[in-house]
Amino acid sequence: MPDYGHDLRFGSFITPQNGRPELAVELARLSEEAGLDLVTFQDHPYQATFLDTWTLMSWVAARTERVHLSGNVLNLPLRPPAVLARSVASLDLLSGGRVELGLGAGGFWDAIEAMGGRRLSPGQAVDALSEAIDVIRGVWDADERRPLRVDGAHYTVKGAKRGPAPAHDVPIWLGAYKPRMLRLVGAKADGWLPSLGYATPEDLTAGNKIIDEAADGAGRDPREIRRLLNLMSEFAGDSAEEWVERLLPLAVEDGISTFILPGDDPAAIERFGREVAPALREAVAAERAARGVTTGPARPPRALALRRPGIDYDAVPASLAGTAVEPGDREYERVRSSYIWTGSPGLVLRPATAGQVAEALTYARGQDVPLAVRSGGHGISGRSTNDGGIVVDVGALDAVEVLDRGRRLVRVGAGARWGDVASALSPHGLAISSGDYGDVGVGGLATAGGQGFLARSYGLTIDHVVGAEVALADGRTVRADPEHHPDLFWALRGAGGNLGVVTSFDIEATELSDVVFAVFVHDASDTAAFLERWGRAVEASPRKLTPFTTVFPGQQGYSALAQTFAVWAGDDTDAAVAALEPFLEVAPVLQQQAQLAPYAAVVAPHRNRHTGQQGGLRGHSALVDHLDADTSGRLAEMFEQRLLTMVQVRSVGGAVNDVAPGATAYAHRTQNFSVNGVISAARAARAERAWDGLGVTAAYLSFEPRFEDKLLTRAFPPATLARLRQVKAAYDPGNVFRHNFPITPA
Structure with a gap:
């Protein structure tokens, strides 16, 4: 036999x-x-x-x-x-x-x-x-x-x-x-x-x-x-x-x-x-x-029939073949889609080491199909999957290590989920500001920005990245920090998905154990007034308070409701209550609660499986200095006309704006708010025109599901974009990472 x-x-x-x-x-x-x-x-x-x-x-x-x-x-x-x-x-x-x-x-x-x-x-x-x-x-x-x-x-x-x-x-x-x-x-x-x-x-x-x-x-x-x-x-x-x-x-x-x-x-x-x-x-x-015996897993005939053109399946490196997933595999449904988008990639590679990530990139570069990189797959942009291409899933690189407790220096794998990071750091009395949901992957957020629940006291996640291990398009793996490849290190913090695949980050955490976590539900029927008053309350509050709010269609007689999550970065409950009380005055309060809790509990991981359950949700981002009467009024009008099905506002002032605009590729350091509007699919054309009427000049690419040329200049001011193109020419001249938001090499 x-x-x-x-x-x-x-x-x-x-x-x-x-x-x-x-x-x-x-x-x-x-x-x-x-x-x-x-x-x-x-x-x-x-x-x-x-x-x-x-x-x-x-x-x-x-x-x-x-x-x-x-x-x-x-x-x-x-x-x-x-x-x-x-x-x-x-x-x-x-x-x-x-x-x-x-x-x-x-x-x-x-x-x-x-x-x-x-x-x-x-x-x-x-x-x-x-x-x-x-x-x-x-x-x-x-x-x-x-x-x-x-x-x-x-x-x-x-x-x-x-x-x-x-x-x-x-x-x-x-x-x-x-x-x-x-x-x-x-x-x-x-x-x-x-x-x-x-x-x-x-x-x-x-x-x-x-x-x-x-x-x-x-x-x-x-x-x-x-x-x-x-x-x-x-x-x-x-x-x-x-x-x-x-x-x-x-x-x-x-x-x-x-x-x-x-x-x-x-x-x-x-x-x-x-x-x-x-x-x-x-x-x-x-x-x-x-x-001359061929080794490795066999493919059933029905699965071979599902293979996609442009991919040399027989050339997958041996170190990756055992965990690779193709259409027809039992695990395919688990890895094909992101939270927002349903994908149908032709091959998902799941490297377990930085060296294997480099191997995966070398292999993918030789194929005639799109390339996507996924850490957690929860991103709103949906760029962590594709149709007919290759996905490099770094989810196995999920280690969390405290390198130096005295310096609060932590090394985090790009495939870790932020909820697991918070749980691992909690016993050490440390935390990293990292979005608002525990299932978000480290790699995407820590290269794009990181607008988290501690933003006003801590800054963006990228503001505390002090080094990174990066797999480059040419197959090299390099260390990027202020002394090694400083130009790449600058670009990774805000545009990292365009330069390489970061496999691990060295991040300075902050001293933090318990926080005060508050939840308010307001009657936001007068949406414009609610947004304007809420914005003023945020800007007047101490830096230790970081509130986020979401306005959505109401029920039971309310035309609109708003739910605010607010985190006070510390366990001083008296100070937290004093900072939170002004939010009781911005609109009628329907529900309120506040509790002292570990930060890890606020961003606990849910470990949901991603099946494109949000059905290709489409939206836009805007970074604004203030929620003034004009901005609040325009957002409210779009919401009331059902051009927007939801409006989310994250506060990103305070420590975020302490960083110089040129220090990282994320250059927007004057704005206090990050606005995300979810567009009604039935009224998309009108909604797009109305959004342009906001006069948006700055945007956060992680909240932009579809690429348009104008978005690059909103995400990166002219000087930043010019510098990014120079760095792109040095580290990805072949534009391998063009399937993110493409930055053309200089």
């Missing part, structure tokens, strides 16, 4: 004895320490001397960090598939994507029946397992909006809500020996898991043939199906060389790529992980090189 080209994995098969319950856990931890990839446990729920396998796996998941876990194999007749699906997904989410699902059709029917299970014939058991796979995959398909319905002979689901989706694409492996079960493996499963004690090498050859034929018949590539094997414990005393001699033919002739060692001998586990695994990997790699 051919070698299927899968990466080699090694695991242990531990007996879940309950006489010494801690032993199974310690053996699992030892397996991880020895370098094994997988820990598996028998599942015999009717066995009184065993721990419950699922409870044990949950406990082991909490006691380990890296190793993957699976039942070997779970007893389906005593585990309802819909509940099992949610259990697997939940543990996968809690463990960071470390759960696999090994399933068995059942055996030992007397014992199963004694536990309340239903006795099935061999044929019925196979049919039940097939139905169960449909149920499990249906529950995991959280992107499907319709309720799950499966009308099987053994398992029925009548309109169940789907989800949660697992953290990773959980494979389903089947323990199988007979032809019907083997055909089910080929038709539906992701892996075949027999045991040498029950199957001979000849059985492996015959089984692979049946599986491959069934896969072909189901329109699948046989290489989609991993071949796993529980070994014989008699091997335990052999040397590493003897192990390799026995296992090499199984790998290169029978396609086995996951070897699982049974037994509870700590010395054997150590030897298997530290000696046998690396030796066999080396031997298999040499044999594959000699035979």
Whole structure:
């Protein structure tokens, strides 16, 4: 039989004895320490001397960090598939994507029946397992909006809500020996898991043939199906060389790529992980090189048909291929869209290191398709996805590290979410002003500006970036700070998406633990008066107070309502109350509350999945010095004529304007307010004309979903834009990063 080209994995098969319950856990931890990839446990729920396998796996998941876990194999007749699906997904989410699902059709029917299970014939058991796979995959398909319905002979689901989706694409492996079960493996499963004690090498050859034929018949590539094997414990005393001699033919002739060692001998586990695994990997790699075996994940024919022109899929770097997502992959729905826009990229690359980001850029530069870069995907602009192009998703670069507590110096990965950053810094009494929503990604905000809840006391996020690691269009990775590439460092802070991909930021945080967080709801029926009075109250307030407000259509007799979020940067409640009281006078107050809370709670992450749920929302941005009568009146008129469906105002004065206009590429340092208007799709043409009537001269590109030439001069004053074009010529002369808001190289 051919070698299927899968990466080699090694695991242990531990007996879940309950006489010494801690032993199974310690053996699992030892397996991880020895370098094994997988820990598996028998599942015999009717066995009184065993721990419950699922409870044990949950406990082991909490006691380990890296190793993957699976039942070997779970007893389906005593585990309802819909509940099992949610259990697997939940543990996968809690463990960071470390759960696999090994399933068995059942055996030992007397014992199963004694536990309340239903006795099935061999044929019925196979049919039940097939139905169960449909149920499990249906529950995991959280992107499907319709309720799950499966009308099987053994398992029925009548309109169940789907989800949660697992953290990773959980494979389903089947323990199988007979032809019907083997055909089910080929038709539906992701892996075949027999045991040498029950199957001979000849059985492996015959089984692979049946599986491959069934896969072909189901329109699948046989290489989609991993071949796993529980070994014989008699091997335990052999040397590493003897192990390799026995296992090499199984790998290169029978396609086995996951070897699982049974037994509870700590010395054997150590030897298997530290000696046998690396030796066999080396031997298999040499044999594959000699035979010219293609390695890596296989693409099913139906997925190959969805590939997009202009992308050389076979040339994806090996370091990125394992986590890359294409149309047709189960994970595609999770990564294709942003919060605002529904996208359909041809390839999503998910690098895990700065070096891999550089590899991704080098590869993408050679393709004839658009390029987008995503950190969190929550941006209003929607530029973190595309149609038919490549997306480089840096979400895996999410580390948060306090480098120097005395200097308040923090290093943050570009893929981190700001809510997670706040949570990580909270125990240190530190915070970074970072937008107003915890799911926003670090990379986009920390290169564009960063209008956050601490803006008036702290400034923009970019104002405290003191260094960055950047992957450039030519494949280099450089450090940018005042001493290294100072021109690039200047440009990154305000126009970073046009120059490269920042992989990490060094940022000076501020001393902060608790804040006063206030929420007001006003009757904003007199919208112009509300905006003007609210603006005056903001400008008159102490710098420690940063309010944001949103005006939206009212209900129950109110033509318009306004909700204000305000953060007082400190725990002095008396001072906070004094600063907040003037906002009670700007318009009738319908609701009010204020509480002392950690800053991390104010921007807590929600971890929402992005599906373009805002439906291509379109809007415009304006940075204005004051909410004077003219500006407030024009905004109110557009809102009252339903040209705008919502108006948001963020306060960006105070410390933001302490920075010199030329210090960063974000040069707007006189304005006190950032206005964002959401345009009515039904009245778009009139709304555009009315917005131009505001006389906007400055804008924040992160709040501009569509590019127009006039926006560049609003975002960057002439001198700033001229300097940016010079920097662009030096670092991206080929205009690789032209799919952001394009800045033409000088």
